[in-house]
Amino acid sequence: xxxxxxxxxxxxxxxxxxxxxxxxxxxxxxxxxxxxxxxxxxxxxxxxxxxxxxxxxxxxxxxxxxxxxxxxxxxxxxxxxxxxxxxxxxxxxxxxxxxxxxxxxxxxxxxxxxxxxxxxxxxxxxxxxxxxxxxxxxxxxxxxxxxxxxxxxxxxxxxxxxxxxxxxxxxxxxxxxxxxxxxxxxxxxxxxxxxxxxxxxxxxxxxxxxxxxxxxxxxxxxxxxxxxxxxxxxxxxxxxxxxxxxxxxxxxxxxxxxxxxxxxxxxxxxxxxxxxxxxxxxxxxxxxxxxxxxxxxxx
Numbered sequence: 001x002x003x004x005x006x007x008x009x010x011x012x013x014x015x016x017x018x019x020x021x022x023x024x025x026x027x028x029x030x031x032x033x034x035x036x037x038x039x040x041x042x043x044x045x046x047x048x049x050x051x052x053x054x055x056x057x058x059x060x061x062x063x064x065x066x067x068x069x070x071x072x073x074x075x076x077x078x079x080x081x082x083x084x085x086x087x088x089x090x091x092x093x094x095x096x097x098x099x100x101x102x103x104x105x106x107x108x109x110x111x112x113x114x115x116x117x118x119x120x121x122x123x124x125x126x127x128x129x130x131x132x133x134x135x136x137x138x139x140x141x142x143x144x145x146x147x148x149x150x151x152x153x154x155x156x157x158x159x160x161x162x163x164x165x166x167x168x169x170x171x172x173x174x175x176x177x178x179x180x181x182x183x184x185x186x187x188x189x190x191x192x193x194x195x196x197x198x199x200x201x202x203x204x205x206x207x208x209x210x211x212x213x214x215x216x217x218x219x220x221x222x223x224x225x226x227x228x229x230x231x232x233x234x235x236x237x238x239x240x241x242x243x244x245x246x247x248x249x250x251x252x253x254x255x256x257x258x259x260x261x262x263x264x265x266x267x268x269x270x271x272x273x274x275x276x277x278x279x280x281x282x283x284x285x286x287x288x289x290x291x292x293x294x295x296x297x298x299x
Contacts (some may be wrong), residue, residue, distance in 0.1 A: 001250050001255035001271070003098055005064055007237040008057055010260040010267055013048030017293060018263065044297050046275070047261060051290045054077055055098040058280065058288040064249035065278070070240040072120040073130075073229040079103040081243065082118045085217060086110040087205070096225035097133065097179035100240070102222045103176035104137050107216035109204050114216050115143075115204035120229045124149050124194040127172055127232040130201045131187040133179050136160040138220025144186050150195035156188050157209060160222075166209045183225070189232055201229050250274055261296055272296045 027035040053061060063070055074081050077111045079089045080161035086108045093104035107114035122128040130146050156174045157166030163184055165176055170190060177185040192199060203220050207214035228238055239247045249271075250257060259272035278292035 002250070002255050003100075003240065004257060004259045004269075005060065005237070005239050005249075006098060008064070008238070009051055009053060011049050011262065012052050013262070015048065015289075016262060017048035017225055019046045019048075020082040021043070028173060042078040044261060044295065047263075047294045047296050048271070049261075049292050049294055052283070053288045053290055054233050055286045056237060058172065058290065060237040060239060061290065064247050065252065065274075067247050067249050067251050069245055070239050070247045071228045071230055071245045072128075073118055073227050074241070074245050075243045076227045076239075077102045077225055078243070079105065079224060079227075082116040084116050085114070086112050087114045087116055087221065089116070090221070093137070094135070094223045094225075095181050097181070100225065100241075102223065104221050105203060105205060106137075106219065106221040107139070109216050109218040109255065111215040113204050113213050114221075115124045115206060115212075116224075117200045117202035120146075120148075120199050120201050120281075122148070122192045122199040122229075123231055124192055125195055126192050127189055127262055128192050128199070129187065129189045129228075129230055129232050129236050130187065131226065131238060132203055132224055132226040132228035133183050133185045134203070135160065135181075135183040135223040135225075137204040137223045138217075139207070139222055141166070141205055141208055141211070142186075142192055142222050143202075143204040143212055144188055145195065145200075145202040145204065146188065146190045147200040147202065148191065148193045148195070149197050149199055152192040154188065154190035156186065157206065158184060158186050159209070160184055179226070183223070185226060185238070191272075253277070256297075259294070262295075263296065270296050271298050 059159040140161040154170035
């Protein structure tokens with residue numbers, strides 16, 4: 001099931017409205033009261049939604065709405081297309097922070113590096129962003145790397161047990177965000193120096209800080225989710241993508257998605273689909289007031 005991105009806000013209450021859909025079929029009779037027959041016990045509502053978004057959030061919302069191209073690293077929740085060194089893919093080894101079934105990197109028993117990597121078509125003389133959410137699965141240290149067109153490695157190390165960064169090299173910036181339950185969203189930006197090498201994003205398990213080469217045990221590794229890579233634009237929030245690197249979003253109003261919606265009892269995730277186009281009005285400081293009507297089911 002597609003899902004509202006965690007990087008976008010929940011609906012605002014001013015402008016929010018809910019109209020239950022009549023669950024009964026009503027037939028006017030020539031004489032007497034209507035004939036009424038209940039045709040469903042499902043709760044179906046029409047909801048007037050409203051969000052207040054920053055300019056960056058609105059750019060991400062429009063990409064999510066249209067299923068636009070977003071990531072250079074393909075599927076955000078799968079390692080199927082990745083290459084391996086002294087490691088293998090454990091299919092469906094756990095859940096991402098938003099409930100998607102995801103893979104793990106499992107080290108071999110070799111003595112050396114243990115990693116997975118994927119090519120990213122990063123433009124020369126620009127800046128690239130690489131991101132992944134990692135959780136310890138026997139290995140508590142990890143390294144997220146980008147290899148530029150000159151073959152130089154830019155990387156950050158992270159202690160997943162304590163949620164702190166370790167060593168780094170060649171980066172423009174790095175950030176670390178808790179995704180709860182021991183999962184950490186790691187992001188780096190790095191320069192793309194020109195050259196003849198193919199750019200690569202790499203995720204490595206490590207035995208300890210500054211120890212990317214070690215004797216593996218054949219069972220330990222890292223749970224990997226929320227993968228992404230893109231050329232830095234300043235509008236680079238995380239969005240879930242498919243194998244083609246396109247966002248798995250609202251598909252231009254045709255797809256159902258799990259949306260945070262107030263249906264009584266506070267906000268909760270229910271299945272929603274847009275009834276038509278949204279409307280956006282620019283507010284102060286280039287914030288956006290976004291409104292749309294949705295049909296909600298199984299609420």
